[in-house]
Every structure is written in C-alpha cells, then in structure tokens.
Amino acid sequence: MALAKPKVAIVGAGIFGLSTAYYLAEDGYDITIFDQHAYDSNEGYKLNPCTTAASVDENKIFRASYGDEIYYQRLAYEARAIWKEWNDEMGPGKELFMESGMLRVQPSDELDELEKQTLANMTKEGLRDTQYILTNEEDVRRAERNGWAHKLLKFSIPESDGKRAFEAVLDSTAGYVYPSAGCAYLAEKLHKLGAKFIEGPEKGVFKSFRIEGEGESKRVIGITTADGKEHSADLVIMACGAASAMLVPDVSRVLEATAGSVVTVQLPPRDQVPEIWDKYSQENWPVIIGHDPDPTGKDVGSRSIYAFPRTDDGLIKIGYRVTKYTNFVKLPGFDRPISVPLRPGIDDTSLPMISVKGIKTFVSTFLPDLAALPISATRLCFYTDTVDNSWLIDYLPGYNDTLFMCTGGSGHGAKFTPILGKYVRDVVQKKPKTELTYHWRWRPELPLGNGLEEGPDGPRTLDKQERATPKDLERAGW
Structure with a gap:
C-alpha cells in the first residue's frame, strides 16, 4: 500500500509558490496555499495600490542570455517550450508568451x-x-x-x-511573458488538481509557525494565520518573495527586499496615431534592454533599463533596475534593521528622482516618439535579492526537514514559471543535487554581496532619495 504524500502548506501564491504547488499537486501531495491578497476574488492577479509583489505585473522579460551561467540558459529554454505549449492550450489571442525578440x-x-x-x-x-x-x-x-x-x-x-x-x-528566442495571467492559469490548474487556497486579509495572512519540540527535535508542524486559526502541515514551504526575510528571520542575512522602478506611458488613441501603435506592436518592436545612456558617457555597469512593446491597451512599460532601492525597518525580534516591502497603504507610486531621470534619458534615446507623452503610472516593484542572484530553494537547517525556503527570485524568476516547480519538487524530495540545484542551496557561508553588504547606512535606502513630483512626470523624456 502506497504511503500518503505529505500535507504541505505553501505561504505565497506568486510565481514561486504556484509553480511549486502545481508540481507537488501533480505528484499527489495535499496542498494548501496561503496569501494575504485575495487572488481568488473577481479581481484575480491584477495590480492594485497595495500590491508591490513582483509576480503581479503586466509583463516580464523572457530571455535565455545568462553569460557563463549555462544552467540558467538551459532552464530558460526548457521553460520556453512549456510557455509555447501553454500558448497552444490558451488559443490565439490569449497567449502567455510573446516572441517579440x-x-x-x-x-x-x-x-x-x-x-x-x-x-x-x-x-x-x-x-x-x-x-x-x-x-x-x-x-x-x-x-x-x-x-x-x-x-x-x-x-x-x-x-x-x-x-x-x-x-x-x-x-x-526572447520576448516577454504575462506573469499575472500565468499565475491565474496555474491557479486554475491547481484548483482542478484539488489544491486549496486560503487567501485575503486575516485568513490568508501568515502570522507564525507552529513549532513542536526543542533543540535537535524541533519541528514545524504548521502555521497560524492572522485570524487566529491553526493549520497543520507536514511541510511548510515559504514562497513569500520580498516578505521572506521579515517572516523567516533565519534568512534575513542572505537575502533582502529591493525595489525596482517602473513607469508606464499611455499612447494616444489608436485612430489618432496609428503609425505609433503599429511601430510599437510586438510584431514590429522588440523588448529593448540596455545601460543607462548617461550623457557624460560614463558606463553605469549593468544592462538594467528595459522597455516592452505596447500592450493591447496602448501601454508601454519601462523598468529601471540600475539602482535597487532598499527599505530598512526595525522589526520586533530582529537584532538589526532589515529591508522589507512597503506596508499596505504606504505610497508605492512615488519614484526616486534618479530613476525618473534615467528613464527619461532612456526614452529620449530609444523611444523618442514617447518623449512628449506624460508618464501615466508609476510603481515600486519589490524583488528578493540574494547574495549572488541565485535563488534560495532548500530546507532550512534546524527544523528536521519541516521548513523549506523557496524564494530569492532576484529579478529573473518570472520567465521560469512553467518549469520552476519541477526542480523545487526534486529538492523537496531530496534527489541528488544537480549543477542547478546546487546553486539554490542554503549557503550562509557566502560573503555578503549584491548590495546586501551595504545595510541601512548604504546609499540605496528609500529615505535618502529625492522623490519625483507630478511635474517631473509630465513628459516621459527630456
């Protein structure tokens, strides 16, 4: 008689949580997914003023260009094949992956x-x-x-x-994917597989772990949510994105929440500028990713400004990750401040002026037709950076294999939505580590890098930034 699969609680209904849940549910695990946002409502996976989560977004870049990290290149192409299968399942006009180049x-x-x-x-x-x-x-x-x-x-x-x-x-082979739609698609598949969702304020909000035993016998036996209810589980998987460090203090020294800056520009109605709508369609325009084209000629050191073809609604999104901003706070139970996402209700639309200046120069150089148009929307999008930009997917020591971390997307996780959970499942099931999963291991021995060494006194903290005013957003370019 086959043994029953473990009962798994997954905290986080974003890309990492859903992809993991899907592959575990396919393998017969009893899955319950928790999230503070009511994605199971009529609003679904859509942006709202309180959602700084990276998984909830209009579009994200799909690329397989990873320098000498060939393991990520191969994973990207494996994911690409499944995105195309999903496109076939969705049908014309509902594609989740656009091959714009x-x-x-x-x-x-x-x-x-x-x-x-x-x-x-x-x-x-x-x-x-x-x-x-x-x-x-x-x-x-x-x-x-x-x-x-x-x-x-x-x-x-x-x-x-x-x-x-x-x-x-x-x-x-590159292009872009629709992460919000991809999350909704996975959630639909999970419902059909019998996975349970507990979402929304209070009932879906993680409050604490339920812990049994002490010392070498300590185990996580479930979680308690903000409404006071206890939920039992054989394994708890924390797929909390930028909230990971504040919910699991053990990992706060190896990853942190950082904010990228995003703006959108609304094209005038199609009948007024049909040539612009045609030019910036995905059939005619690629994703563009480049350096901050500093007028002084100084190289900023990374290809971290990017722009997408227009959406069906005539929106063009431009993102800025040259500077990844931090938001340090002192939380109860922590011996030092840590960087966390903005709390619900805190303005997440006020961008640092340095980001707006970089975006304006980028638009004037690469998208000059948009320079005179106003910036129609802004957003701080919080990611989870690790010390080396590889994810953290492993059991957390000290809990007898009952607490598992699945986080640290570092700004490049969305493209792997269809395939990520397959490899997470391998780690959950303790299969021999591959070159890929070795890079995802629990690795506190690594020296701090990727900006984590700066701490709250570093130059990237949001409280040190001059913020853009509405007047600064009147034009998308110089």
Whole structure:
C-alpha cells in the first residue's frame, strides 16, 4: 500500500509558490496555499495600490542570455517550450508568451564580456543562428532572410562630445511573458488538481509557525494565520518573495527586499496615431534592454533599463533596475534593521528622482516618439535579492526537514514559471543535487554581496532619495 504524500502548506501564491504547488499537486501531495491578497476574488492577479509583489505585473522579460551561467540558459529554454505549449492550450489571442525578440544594447561599439560569454554558450548549444549582431554583415543578411531585420534597430546614443556608436545583439528566442495571467492559469490548474487556497486579509495572512519540540527535535508542524486559526502541515514551504526575510528571520542575512522602478506611458488613441501603435506592436518592436545612456558617457555597469512593446491597451512599460532601492525597518525580534516591502497603504507610486531621470534619458534615446507623452503610472516593484542572484530553494537547517525556503527570485524568476516547480519538487524530495540545484542551496557561508553588504547606512535606502513630483512626470523624456 502506497504511503500518503505529505500535507504541505505553501505561504505565497506568486510565481514561486504556484509553480511549486502545481508540481507537488501533480505528484499527489495535499496542498494548501496561503496569501494575504485575495487572488481568488473577481479581481484575480491584477495590480492594485497595495500590491508591490513582483509576480503581479503586466509583463516580464523572457530571455535565455545568462553569460557563463549555462544552467540558467538551459532552464530558460526548457521553460520556453512549456510557455509555447501553454500558448497552444490558451488559443490565439490569449497567449502567455510573446516572441517579440529582445535587443540587448551594449554601452559601446564592442561586445562586453557578458555578451561574449552568452554568445559562446549559445554557440555551444547550437543556438548561435538565433542571435543577430547589429554590425555583423552575415548576421544582418541572415536576419533579412529570417524576417528579423526590422528589429535590428539603430539609435543615436548621446555622449558628452556628441554621439557615440553602439553594438547590439538581437535574440530572436526572447520576448516577454504575462506573469499575472500565468499565475491565474496555474491557479486554475491547481484548483482542478484539488489544491486549496486560503487567501485575503486575516485568513490568508501568515502570522507564525507552529513549532513542536526543542533543540535537535524541533519541528514545524504548521502555521497560524492572522485570524487566529491553526493549520497543520507536514511541510511548510515559504514562497513569500520580498516578505521572506521579515517572516523567516533565519534568512534575513542572505537575502533582502529591493525595489525596482517602473513607469508606464499611455499612447494616444489608436485612430489618432496609428503609425505609433503599429511601430510599437510586438510584431514590429522588440523588448529593448540596455545601460543607462548617461550623457557624460560614463558606463553605469549593468544592462538594467528595459522597455516592452505596447500592450493591447496602448501601454508601454519601462523598468529601471540600475539602482535597487532598499527599505530598512526595525522589526520586533530582529537584532538589526532589515529591508522589507512597503506596508499596505504606504505610497508605492512615488519614484526616486534618479530613476525618473534615467528613464527619461532612456526614452529620449530609444523611444523618442514617447518623449512628449506624460508618464501615466508609476510603481515600486519589490524583488528578493540574494547574495549572488541565485535563488534560495532548500530546507532550512534546524527544523528536521519541516521548513523549506523557496524564494530569492532576484529579478529573473518570472520567465521560469512553467518549469520552476519541477526542480523545487526534486529538492523537496531530496534527489541528488544537480549543477542547478546546487546553486539554490542554503549557503550562509557566502560573503555578503549584491548590495546586501551595504545595510541601512548604504546609499540605496528609500529615505535618502529625492522623490519625483507630478511635474517631473509630465513628459516621459527630456
């Protein structure tokens, strides 16, 4: 007689929680998912003024460009195949993955080391023909033959003494996904598999662990929610995104909540500017990701500003992750301040002026048609950064394999929605670690990096930032 699968409580109904829940439920686990937001209401997975969660968003980049981290490249292409299967299941007009391509813009007229490593790994995997270098004549001819030449875009990059040349690579396998719709789709699949959802204020809010025993016999036997109810479980999986460190103090030194800046620009009605609607459609315009094109010519060091093709509603989203802002608070039970998401009710639309300036320069350079339009909406989107940008997916020591962490997306998790839970399940089931799951292990021995070493005295804290005013948002560019 087969043994019953463990009863699992998953705290967090975002990408990490849902993907994990789906693969465990497929394998017969008894799953209950908790979340503070009432995603099971008529509103579903939609942005609202109190949702800073990264999983709830209009669109996120799909890319497989990971430099020398070939394990993430391979995982991305595995996920891509399932996104396409989901597209077929959803049907025309309801796709969850858009193959717009992505133009990776360099800060100079030469490929940087990250790009060289990416192309080397693409070549190793037999995928070089999917990549098109802007100044490579053979690549340009191949792009013309394959219908991608119109997305090999050229721009005029400002510099202190005029204009400078730049290099770019078009990835025809990249594009973007719809994370909110993807979450809703997974939630629907989970309902059909018999998973239970407990969501909303009070009843879905994690309050504390239920712990049994002490010392070496200590175990987590469930959770208590804010309404006072106790929920038993054989295994508790914390998939809480940016709230992870504040809910599980043990991990507060190896990951932290950081905020990216997001703006959207609303195009005028289609009948007024049909050529603009056509230009920025996903059929004609790629995702663009590039460096902050600083007018002084100074390289900011990372490709961290990006823009999407327009949505069906005529919205164009631009994101800024050059600076990842922190929000340190002192919480009861912690010996030091930690960075946490903004509390519900706190304004999450007031962006730091440095982000707005960077976005304006980016728009003026790469999306000049939008420069005169107002910024229609702003948002701080909270991610969970780890010390090395690899996720934290492992049992937390000291609880006899009853407490499991599934978090640390570090701004690149959404693209893996369809496949992430498959590998989380392998870790839950203690299968031998692969190169991939080794990077996700509990790793407190790593030195602090990726900004976590700064702490509350660092320059990125939100309380140190000049905030943009409504007047600053009147124009999307300079």
